[in-house]
Amino acid sequence: MSTVGKPSDDPQNGLNHTDDVQEENEEVEDDGAPDSASDTKKKKKKKKPKKKKIEQTDPPRIPVSKFYPDGNYPEGEIQEYKNDNTWRTTSEEKRYDEKMAMEDPEVTYQSIRRGAEVHRLVRKHARKTIKPGMSLLEIAESIEEGTRALVEENGLEAGIGFPTGLNLNNCAAHYSPNAGDTTILQSGDVLKVDFGVHVKGRILDSAFTLIWEPTYENLLRAVKEATDAGIREAGIDVRLGDVGAAIQETMESYEVEVNGTTHRVKSIENLSGHTINLYQIHAGKSVLLVKNDDQTKMEEGEYFAIETFGSTGRGRVVESGECSHYAKIIDAPHVPLRLTSAKSLLKSINKNFGTLPFCRRYLDRVGETKYLLALNHLVAQGVVQDYPPLCDQRGAMTAQFEHTILLRPTVKEVVSRGNDY
Known part of the structure; x- marks a missing residue:
C-alpha cells in the first residue's frame, strides 16, 4: 500500500461501479384446481425485472455507499511485515486480534476504507481534468465538491478531512486558496495536490504531484519512490529514525537537470509524516524524511501518513505567505x-x-x-x-507523494493505494 487488493479501476473496486442483480425465477404454486386442458396446472415462470446498473457519474457525484450497501469497502494494498515480524501473517493469535479489531466500532477499518474509495474516485477525476489555465480556486472547489458528495458530508460524521492543499513550485505544504485568490496554474508549474476525507473522525490522508512538462519527471520519480521506500520500511516495532533513513537514501539517489545545471534531489529535512488519531490529523509521532536518531517505535494498531517531500533547493522550508x-x-x-x-x-x-x-x-x-x-x-x-504555507527558497521546485497506512495485527495495509500511485 504481497497480496494486492483489487485495483481501484476494477469494476468491482469503485472506479466503474455497477450493481448487478441476477435474474431470479419465481414459481406460482398450484392451487389444485383442474385445468380445462389438463388435470395438472402447468407451473408458470415469471421473470423479475432486471435492476438497472448504477454507474458513477463524471464528475463523480454518486455516494460510494450506493455501490457498497453492505458497508464493506475495498481493502487497500497488503504488505507483509518484514524481518522479525513475518510470523504475524500466519499467527492464529494475531488473526484473532484482527477479527476483534474489525468488530470494534472504535477501530472502524471500514470507515477509513470508505474514505479511501472516495479519495481514489475524486483524485482520478482531478488528475484527468486539472490543466494549466485553471485557477487554484476552481481546482480546490472541484475536489471539495466531489469529496462532499461521495462521502455524503454530514457534520462531524463524515466530510472533508482538512483543507485542500494546492502547493505550487517552491511551496511544499499548507497552501489553500482563500476567497478572491486569482492564482492561475501555468504549464511549467509543479503542483502538489493534498486532500483528505474523514468518516466518523477517521481521516484518510493522501497526496500526489502533477507536472505538464518533462523537466521535473525525475523529481516526481524520486519522491514517489521515497514514499514507497518509507512504506516498505514501516512496520510494528520499527524505529522512526530507520524509516527516515530509508526515505532519504532513496530520495537523494536522484538528480534533476534544469537548464543545463544538475541538482541533487534533497529530502526536505523539517517536514515529516505523522500518526493520525480520531479527528486529529497530526497525532504526535513524526516520521522525518532524513536519517535521525529517533528510537520511537511504530506500534500495532496505529495509522500513519507516510508522506515525503523532495526539493531541488536547500531542502528546508520556512513559513511564507498568507495563512489559510x-x-x-x-x-x-x-x-x-x-x-x-x-x-x-x-x-x-x-x-x-x-x-x-x-x-x-x-x-x-x-x-x-x-x-x-x-x-x-x-x-x-x-x-x-x-x-502558514511552508516554502523552500525561491526558484526551487518541490514535490510530494503520500499514503495512509494501517498497522494491522497481521499485515500492513496501504489503504489509500490506487492504480495511479
Missing part, C-alpha cells in the same frame, strides 16, 4: 476571550469542524463573515493553531 489553514488545538486551554466575536467564532468552529483542520473558505461557507480579528485572537490565546 487553521485547526482548534486538541488540548486547548480554557481561557477568557475578551472579544464577543471570538466566542461566537469558537462556537462555530466547535460545531462545524471540532478539531479537524479548516480554512478561511470553509468559514465563509458556514456563514461566518468579518472573522479575521476574532480568528487571530483565538490564535493569540492558544485556542486555535495557524498553519
Whole structure:
C-alpha cells in the first residue's frame, strides 16, 4: 500500500461501479384446481425485472455507499511485515486480534476504507481534468465538491478531512486558496495536490504531484519512490529514525537537470509524516524524511501518513505567505476571550469542524463573515493553531507523494493505494 487488493479501476473496486442483480425465477404454486386442458396446472415462470446498473457519474457525484450497501469497502494494498515480524501473517493469535479489531466500532477499518474509495474516485477525476489555465480556486472547489458528495458530508460524521492543499513550485505544504485568490496554474508549474476525507473522525490522508512538462519527471520519480521506500520500511516495532533513513537514501539517489545545471534531489529535512488519531490529523509521532536518531517505535494498531517531500533547493522550508489553514488545538486551554466575536467564532468552529483542520473558505461557507480579528485572537490565546504555507527558497521546485497506512495485527495495509500511485 504481497497480496494486492483489487485495483481501484476494477469494476468491482469503485472506479466503474455497477450493481448487478441476477435474474431470479419465481414459481406460482398450484392451487389444485383442474385445468380445462389438463388435470395438472402447468407451473408458470415469471421473470423479475432486471435492476438497472448504477454507474458513477463524471464528475463523480454518486455516494460510494450506493455501490457498497453492505458497508464493506475495498481493502487497500497488503504488505507483509518484514524481518522479525513475518510470523504475524500466519499467527492464529494475531488473526484473532484482527477479527476483534474489525468488530470494534472504535477501530472502524471500514470507515477509513470508505474514505479511501472516495479519495481514489475524486483524485482520478482531478488528475484527468486539472490543466494549466485553471485557477487554484476552481481546482480546490472541484475536489471539495466531489469529496462532499461521495462521502455524503454530514457534520462531524463524515466530510472533508482538512483543507485542500494546492502547493505550487517552491511551496511544499499548507497552501489553500482563500476567497478572491486569482492564482492561475501555468504549464511549467509543479503542483502538489493534498486532500483528505474523514468518516466518523477517521481521516484518510493522501497526496500526489502533477507536472505538464518533462523537466521535473525525475523529481516526481524520486519522491514517489521515497514514499514507497518509507512504506516498505514501516512496520510494528520499527524505529522512526530507520524509516527516515530509508526515505532519504532513496530520495537523494536522484538528480534533476534544469537548464543545463544538475541538482541533487534533497529530502526536505523539517517536514515529516505523522500518526493520525480520531479527528486529529497530526497525532504526535513524526516520521522525518532524513536519517535521525529517533528510537520511537511504530506500534500495532496505529495509522500513519507516510508522506515525503523532495526539493531541488536547500531542502528546508520556512513559513511564507498568507495563512489559510487553521485547526482548534486538541488540548486547548480554557481561557477568557475578551472579544464577543471570538466566542461566537469558537462556537462555530466547535460545531462545524471540532478539531479537524479548516480554512478561511470553509468559514465563509458556514456563514461566518468579518472573522479575521476574532480568528487571530483565538490564535493569540492558544485556542486555535495557524498553519502558514511552508516554502523552500525561491526558484526551487518541490514535490510530494503520500499514503495512509494501517498497522494491522497481521499485515500492513496501504489503504489509500490506487492504480495511479
